[in-house]
Amino acid sequence: MSSITIRNLNKYYGALHVLRSLDLSIASGEGVVLLGANGCGKSTLMKCLNGLETPQSGSIVIDQNDVTTAKGLRLRSIRRDIGVVFQQFNLVENLTVFQNVLYGAMGQRRGGLLTVWNSLAPKDTREKAMHCLSRVRMADKASSRCRDLSGGQQQRVAIARMLMQSPKIILADEPVASLDPKAGIEVMDLLWEVVREHNMTVFCTLHQLDLAQNYADRIVGMKAGQIVFDSSNSSADKESLAQLYQGDTRVDGASSHENEYAAPNNRPAEIA
C-alpha cells in the first residue's frame, strides 16, 4: 500500500499559474475522488503526480520518494508503482487485446513493444496477461484488435494492462468520461473491485457527483488551482459541492459562461 503527500505545489504553463500552493495528503489504501469544473487544474495535478509534468516548486512524496526531484531510472522505478487509467484508454488500436495487456509489463523494458509484436514474452508473463484479461472478463476477446471493441470494453482492457504492472497506486483521470452511463458504471464497479482486491490507493477525477458518492471513501474538490473542499464521502454536503462549480472556477480566468460552452458536462447532473 502507498500514500501520497503533496505540499505547497506550484505549476505554471508560461504565465498561467495552474496549481496554486496546493496541499493534499492521501493515506495508503484510500479511495479519493477529485471533483472540479473544467479548467480548474485536475489533469495538470494528475500529470505532476505521474511525473509527466514537472512543477516549479513544492513536493510530491509517494511513500518515501519525491516524484518532483526524481529523474531517469529513479523516476521510472517510481512510475512502475503507479498505474494510470485515462479517459481515452490509450491503447494501441492495431494491436490485439492480448498484445496491449502484455505491453503493460513488457513495454517498460528495452525493446518491449518489439517483444509484444513478436509474441516472445516469457511464459509466466503471458499467463499473467491472460489472468488479468480474465479478471476484467475480456479473455474471450484476447485475439481481437482493440479498434474493434466498444469504449467500455477498451477501458476494461486498459484496466487489465494497468494490472499487469502490479501497481500500488492508481491514478484515474476521468476514466468514464467517454462512456455512456451504463458502461461507465460497469467500468467504475470493475475499477473499484480490483483496487479493493489489491489494497491499492486510488486517486480518481470525475465529473459525475453521483459516481463520486457511490465509490469514494473521501471527496476532495478543486477550484482555480487549489483544493477547497475535503470531506469523507458520508459527510460531503451538496451545497459545498455545488460551490465548486460557481464563480471563478478556471485557472485561466475564462468565464463560467465560456466554460459551459466548452464542455456541456461541466456540472455534475445532480447539481446543474
Ligand SMILES: Nc1ncnc2c1ncn2[C@@H]1O[C@H](COP(=O)(O)OP(=O)(O)OP(=O)(O)O)[C@@H](O)[C@H]1O
Ligand atoms: N500543456 C499545457 N500548456 C499550456 N496550458 C495548459 C497545458 N495543459 C493544460 N493547460 C491549461 O491549464 C489549465 C488547466 O487545465 P487542466 O487540463 O489541468 O484542467 P482540468 O481541470 O483537468 O480540466 P477538464 O476537466 O476540462 O479536463 C487550462 O487553462 C489549460 O488550458
